[in-house]
Amino acid sequence: MTPEKDVELVGVTKAYGQTVAVDAIDLRIRGGQYCCLLGPSGCGKSSTLRMIAGHESVTGGDILIANRRINDDPPARRGTAMMFQSYALFPHLDTRDNVAFSLKMQGVAKAERRARAMEMLDLVSMTAYAARKPTELSGGQQQRVALARALMTRPSVLLLDEPLSALDPFLRGRMRAELRRIQRELGIIFVHVTHSQEEAMALADLAVVMNDGRIVQEGPPRELFNRPATAFVARFMGGHNIMEMDGRTVTLRSDAVRLSRDAEAGRRRATVRDVEYQGAQVHLNLATEAGEEMAAILPERTYFSDPFAPGDSVGVAWAPEDIHEVRAGA
Ligand code: ADP
Numbered sequence: 001m002t003p004e005k006d007v008e009l010v011g012v013t014k015a016y017g018q019t020v021a022v023d024a025i026d027l028r029i030r031g032g033q034y035c036c037l038l039g040p041s042g043c044g045k046s047s048t049l050r051m052i053a054g055h056e057s058v059t060g061g062d063i064l065i066a067n068r069r070i071n072d073d074p075p076a077r078r079g080t081a082m083m084f085q086s087y088a089l090f091p092h093l094d095t096r097d098n099v100a101f102s103l104k105m106q107g108v109a110k111a112e113r114r115a116r117a118m119e120m121l122d123l124v125s126m127t128a129y130a131a132r133k134p135t136e137l138s139g140g141q142q143q144r145v146a147l148a149r150a151l152m153t154r155p156s157v158l159l160l161d162e163p164l165s166a167l168d169p170f171l172r173g174r175m176r177a178e179l180r181r182i183q184r185e186l187g188i189i190f191v192h193v194t195h196s197q198e199e200a201m202a203l204a205d206l207a208v209v210m211n212d213g214r215i216v217q218e219g220p221p222r223e224l225f226n227r228p229a230t231a232f233v234a235r236f237m238g239g240h241n242i243m244e245m246d247g248r249t250v251t252l253r254s255d256a257v258r259l260s261r262d263a264e265a266g267r268r269r270a271t272v273r274d275v276e277y278q279g280a281q282v283h284l285n286l287a288t289e290a291g292e293e294m295a296a297i298l299p300e301r302t303y304f305s306d307p308f309a310p311g312d313s314v315g316v317a318w319a320p321e322d323i324h325e326v327r328a329g330a
Contacts, residue, residue: 004066007052007189011061014047021047023213024061029206030087034183034190036200039210039236045193046161051192053082053159065157081155083147083163085313089134095121096130099148120148123182140171147182148184158183159207160192164199174197176202197237201225209233226253230327242296242326249326257296259284261306266315270294272308284308284314 007029014022022044029035031155037045048054052063054075062069064222070078074262089098096117097104123125132140143163150158163179164172180203183190188278194200200207201221203258208218209232219227228234231242234251241252263269270286282303286294 005156005189006064006066007035007191008064008067009048009052009061010064012048012051012058012063013060014044014051014056015059016074018064020213022051025210025213025215027208027215027218029189029191030213031139031189032187033205034180034203035206035208036204037191037193037208037210038197038200038204038246038274039195039216041195043210044208044213045195049082049161049193051161052078052157053080054078055082063270074155080159081150081157082159082161083150084161089142089145089149091134094133095126095129095137095145098134098145099152101149102152117148117152117224120152121145123151123185124148124178140167140175143167143175144178147179151182151186155188157189157191160190162195164194169217170197201237209236211236226322228326230329234326239297243292243294245323248330251324251326252318252322254283254295255281255297256318257294258317259296259298259308261314263313263314263315266317268292268294268316270314270316272310272312272314274310275308288316 009025009027011018011024011026012022013024025048033248036050047056051058054073058071063071065079090101093101095232096114099120100113100117103116117313118127118130121130124147126144126148127143129137129141134145137145158168164175167175176199179190192203200225204221206218207221207224209216209224211232217224217233224233225237225239228240228251231249231251234240239254241254241257243252260266268288270288273287276283280300282298282300284296284298286296288294
């Protein structure tokens with residue numbers, strides 16, 4: 001965690017004509033951190049990433065890498081590399097030569113660039129596929145090759161734009177774990193754009209939630225989940241009830257909701273609307289007497305020891321310390 005390796009954004013703004021895509025954001029990503037930029041479509045994540053990469057000009061503010069202002073540097077001089085969502089591998093080159101390509105451009109001799117490509121393929125567990133062409137690889141394998149290719153220039157910052165979105169859920173989970181392992185092994189900063197809060201929670205040391213061109217909250221995923229700053233963050237992270245209580249807006253984790261058979265017993269009376277089995281847990285949607293919607297998540301075994309059915313009247317309760325107050329606004 002050496003400060004001289006940080007990526008720092010200072011008042012960074014991106015405007016496309018009248019559209020302000022990124023609105024004066026400040027962010028420091030520390031050396032060695034896995035950072036996820038998270039938020040709904042159009043919130044400015046990709047624009048932020050592309051400005052760091054140098055694929056998009058900066059309208060205002062400064063970007064620093066290792067204490068050096070890089071706004072005007074060409075992409076190749078920034079020490080960054082980008083792994084694209086579309087793998088964009090060369091169809092006529094085999095895996096090894098695809099990975100070695102950037103070194104060929106730099107004029108590195110064949111034997112050396114092939115040796116270095118093989119090291120990189122080892123890192124992404126693709127040594128056995130060195131001689132295959134892209135069409136002979138699965139989507140997940142192509143992804144690994146694209147990752148190896150991006151890492152070949154020995155970047156100090158790897159930028160990833162929705163790298164897992166084209167994969168099926170099983171592969172996505174495996175590749176996610178691989179990304180985290182490789183990031184740890186290399187010890188470099190990864191900045192990963194995603195709209196999936198699950199992905200960000202699984203990967204990030206630093207999760208940055210954006211909305212409408214601004215950073216709403218940043219921190220370790222657990223902090224964002226347990227102490228969302230606004231109702232927007234709570235909704236986006238999921239798993240929370242957002243309620244009005246004594247004129248305040250508060251959140252309550254769905255898994256902190258307690259249900260009882262006695263409708264009089266809790267703080268609210270509600271009717272079970274529907275029940276969704278999800279394996280390890282069961283989700284219940286409730287409608288309170290006052291017309292609020294609430295969600296409760298019960299561990300599978302707890303639920304089935306005395307299952308509730310749609311239409312049942314229940315008492316809804318919670319511990320006072322599970323109520324978390326959030327700031328008004330987005
Ligand atoms: P995200 O990655 O979070 O989906 P983007 O950074 O791609 O968001 O886009 C942020 C905003 O900027 C959106 O309103 C989008 O329509 C707009 N935008 C992005 N790229 C361009 C562009 N090249 N020209 C004009 N508007 C753009």
